[in-house]
Amino acid sequence: MKILVGIKRVVDFNVRVRVKPDGSGVDLDGAKMSINPFDEIALEEALRLREAGKATEVIVVSIGTTACQQQLRTGLAMGADRAIQVDTEEKLQPLAAARTFLALVEKEQPGLVILGKQAIDDDNSQTGQMLAALWDRPQATFASEVVVDDQVARVTREVDAGLETIEIDLPAVITSDLRLNEPRFVKLPDIMKAKRKPLEVIPLTDLAIANDNKLTIDHYAPPATREKGIMVDSAEALVAELKNRGLL
């Protein structure tokens, strides 16, 4: 079984993102870029499944500019077998990203696609679910445990009410939550080895996907700031202040 893993290049989670004064976007000039943290977890899970003999090949996919190859190389260094960069200058919205994955699914015929539960830049949390819908296959989102047994996966999901377990027939789409696993660190020799692993570049135009029905994003604004607070020097003063404000 092949596993396809999405690797989105996003601004590093430690970077404090600021809106440009003219509202045209956010200022990412020179900001550190990384693999979306959830995608690192998705990849780790795929690698563990391969190491456990449940999968034969792990393919990492990124949709974006040549710059994404940096994150794909990291994915290869972690242990992925090969990489695909779907080359486009455009930042695809989730529906187009899902259609792109579907085109690759038809080509590669994976038993499992593991994506992140959300990308930390757009926080959309849509791509996996949309791919599952277009593919007409099961989805197990927000996964914190995955057990694959032959043609079935048993997935524990982090939901508002607690932990839900569902069983899905493969092929299927799984999206990773934070507690699914702890991704491995990349070792230096692996980085060297990764340079020799295959990285295929497919122009998005070759996949001939429909890229319509886009949302229009017109304006960026900084979030509302909260007013500066006060410091109190004792628990008594805190309780008095809360009572004073009618909160206790």
Next chain:
Amino acid sequence: MSNILIIAEHNGSELSNSTAKCVSCAIETGGSVHILVLAADATVIAEQAAALNGVDEVISINHPNYSHALAATLAPEIAAIGADYSHVYGPSSTYGRDLMPRVAALLGVNQVADIMAVKGPRSFQRPVYAGNAIIDVSVAEENTVVATIRLASWAAVSGGNNATVSSRETSAEMPTHSRFIGLKTEGGDLPDLQSAKRVISGGRGLGSEENFKIIYTLASKLGAGVGASRAAVDAGYVPNDMQVGQTGKIISPDLYMAFGISGAIQHITGIKDAGTIVAINKDAEAPIFEVADIGLVGDLFSVIPEIEAAL
């Protein structure tokens, strides 16, 4: 004019408060407001939906396969019914975030995630980059608006209405490839985090599952819900459903008290809409003090008993 379909969230017997929040957003959007209830037995839930002010009609469908909210099972029916509406709304809970993108894809559109404010019938505000930026998003006239509603941004509408309820049969085909196995809830009798008026949270500063008990005790004295940072969840002090933040729950209580939480941006994202934020941390430089309305530098293990004594 818009006609808006809201997908009800429920636990099989009771309508979730999140649906009443979606109604608020629908009213702000303007147009007729319908609620769709899919359940094994939708009768009682549909009545609860019909009681929400601002709702014009409730559609209910019973089917044994709807006894658990599996997105793959629900989405085809919702898309079939939703095709006749200009807007399809669901809550931005894990239920809605799982389900609505699947519905959107079946309708061939992108989904608007986490609506915080309505700027026009097809134009909305939503947060990106962990709330560091707010964008204006609009949907083309020819597309169905499929959206999730950011629960912390909307108040629940009140009850007392008596909208008509019509029941229907399922029309769409249901897949059999996804099956519910079980649900483990650990929260117990604590008030629901997303609707609690007060929330008391603990972080890594608590140090252990055992120590975390003092947070529960204080919370029960204040009738508060209990939350936690990711670090506290990862360390196993508390179950995952208590995590507050970018990847946990986004909450908006009147009072939020954070004990032993440093205030990472991913955590702050989850509490920005709280009425009053109180931070107790032994480190005067902790970033949580930058957003706190009231801060107290001190050791939580001595501060908590002192608070209880002063109540």
